[in-house]
Amino acid sequence: MKKYLVVLIVFGLVFISRIPLHAATHEVSTSSASLAWMQSELVPKMIQSISTSAVDTAYDYSQRPVIGIIISDFRDDQGREVVIGRDLASWMRAGLNKEKQFFVYDRRHPVYKSLETILAVDPSFKPAWQKRFQENLAKNFSNLQLDLILTGTVIKESEDRLKITTSLIPIFKKIRPIETEYAKGKSSQAVFLSPSLSSSEMTGALKILPKGRLVILAHLDPKFEQVDPGQRTDQEKTHKIKKTSKGVIASRWDFKMPNDLNIWLDDGKLSLIKIKNWPVWRQKEYEDLFSGFETDTLWLDDTLDEGLHFLFFSLSPAKDQYKTFSRTIDIKSGANHYLVFTLGSDLMGNPELIFKWIVDPLKKPLPF
Numbered sequence: 001m002k003k004y005l006v007v008l009i010v011f012g013l014v015f016i017s018r019i020p021l022h023a024a025t026h027e028v029s030t031s032s033a034s035l036a037w038m039q040s041e042l043v044p045k046m047i048q049s050i051s052t053s054a055v056d057t058a059y060d061y062s063q064r065p066v067i068g069i070i071i072s073d074f075r076d077d078q079g080r081e082v083v084i085g086r087d088l089a090s091w092m093r094a095g096l097n098k099e100k101q102f103f104v105y106d107r108r109h110p111v112y113k114s115l116e117t118i119l120a121v122d123p124s125f126k127p128a129w130q131k132r133f134q135e136n137l138a139k140n141f142s143n144l145q146l147d148l149i150l151t152g153t154v155i156k157e158s159e160d161r162l163k164i165t166t167s168l169i170p171i172f173k174k175i176r177p178i179e180t181e182y183a184k185g186k187s188s189q190a191v192f193l194s195p196s197l198s199s200s201e202m203t204g205a206l207k208i209l210p211k212g213r214l215v216i217l218a219h220l221d222p223k224f225e226q227v228d229p230g231q232r233t234d235q236e237k238t239h240k241i242k243k244t245s246k247g248v249i250a251s252r253w254d255f256k257m258p259n260d261l262n263i264w265l266d267d268g269k270l271s272l273i274k275i276k277n278w279p280v281w282r283q284k285e286y287e288d289l290f291s292g293f294e295t296d297t298l299w300l301d302d303t304l305d306e307g308l309h310f311l312f313f314s315l316s317p318a319k320d321q322y323k324t325f326s327r328t329i330d331i332k333s334g335a336n337h338y339l340v341f342t343l344g345s346d347l348m349g350n351p352e353l354i355f356k357w358i359v360d361p362l363k364k365p366l367p368f
Contacts, residue, residue: 035084035205037195039091046088047095049190050150050168055101057170057188058147064172068103068145069096070112072119074152074164076206079123084205085154088164092150103145110273111141113301115149125151125167131175147172154206162194162205210306210333216270216299219342220257256317257343258297264312265300273298295340306333313341315351325353336360 058067071093074085097104105112114136122129137146149169157163169187197205263270275298313325331337338358346352 035087035197035201039087042192042194043088043091043095046164046166046190046192047092050092050166051096051099051102053168053188053190054148057168058172059101064145064147065101066103066145067101067147068105069148069150070105070115070146071096071150072112072115072152073107074154074166075119075123076208077153077155079119081209081211082154082205083207083209084162085152086209088152088154105146108268108270108300108302110275110301111137111144111146114140116303119151123151123153125149125169127175130169130171134171134175137171156202156206157193160196160198160202162197162202164192164194166190166192211303212306212331212333212335212337213302214304214309214329214331214337214339215301216263217295217338217340218258218297218299219295219340220261220297260315260317262314262316263299264310266309270299273300294342304331306331311339313353315353323351327355329357332359 054067054069058064071089073081073089076082076085093104093107096102115133118129118133119125137144147170149171150166151169152164152166155163155165167187167189173186258272307330309329309331311327311329313327314322315324316322327339329337329339336359338356338360340356340358342354344352344354
């Protein structure tokens with residue numbers, strides 16, 4: 001068994017090493033002396049300023065001793081995601097996450113995806129859209145403590161400097177009708193200037209990020225059908241296989257899903273997205289997406305950088321039972337990508353993951 005695991009690990013390392021470098025991470029940062037200075041000098045000043053403002057706005061010892069905050073990727077003046085905007089937001093999340101009075105929601109959290117959907121329509125996040133977001137929070141994320149939203153824009157201030165404007169929005173405060181009518185919200189703004197950048201640094205910083213959407217779904221709870229022993233084949237009797245409508249599953253692999261499944265996307269581990277009422281969520285939020293597939297779990301709904309990405313799956317219901325699967329996916333800019341997998345079995349009764357991969361470049365209402 002030890003030799004098998006050693007061979008498996010070596011094979012995995014060799015396989016990963018052959019993947020293009022950009023597939024190993026979601027975030028390819030800009031790199032230069034000036035941009036390094038922004039990360040080491042400017043970003044801490046931004047964090048200090050926003051942290052102070054956030055505490056003044058939302059901290060309450062009895063109601064909000066810890067402040068829940070979302071930091072969206074910063075955009076240009078046309079609402080497009082740019083390289084430096086993503087990097088700034090990433091640095092801000094890492095910095096605020098180290099401070100005890102904040103809980104920073106990860107960009108893979110469903111509530112972050114809900115916010116990004118609105119920002120794609122209205123990058124300025126006017127009060128009318130803030131109100132819609134509040135209604136969505138109350139409806140689908142009532143158990144979350146979300147108090148503040150930080151958005152930002154990055155524009156060219158001069159030939160060699162960037163202007164960064166942040167907006168801190170107290171989403172815990174109810175938006176009044178008069179605020180939506182006159183588009184006046186309660187957000188507080190701060191402005192920061194970058195150091196002097198070269199022409200190539202400026203071009204790289206404001207480069208628009210080509211992205212595509214990836215959704216990962218699974219069907220992990222097959223219902224076993226009782227089979228008359230007299231109707232079982234010799235192979236089924238030998239390997240103690242139970243039949244299901246989707247094929248055969250080895251009963252000697254006693255899975256407790258989803259706990260026995262681990263998934264990694266590039267260098268990050270995915271977590272099961274918990275949804276309180278799956279049938280209602282499926283019907284209202286993903287009606288087109290679920291069409292034609294039997295699914296019971298959602299693992300990812302996010303935008304990824306264009307290019308190759310690596311998925312690694314591990315099934316391990318017991319110490320002496322271990323099987324892995326891998327898949328390389330190619331994300332196309334502007335397209336929707338759906339990966340649906342089910343738990344199946346090979347002819348020997350060993351578990352298999354059966355994949356369906358759909359790319360919808362036109363974003364059709366009914367891709368299936």
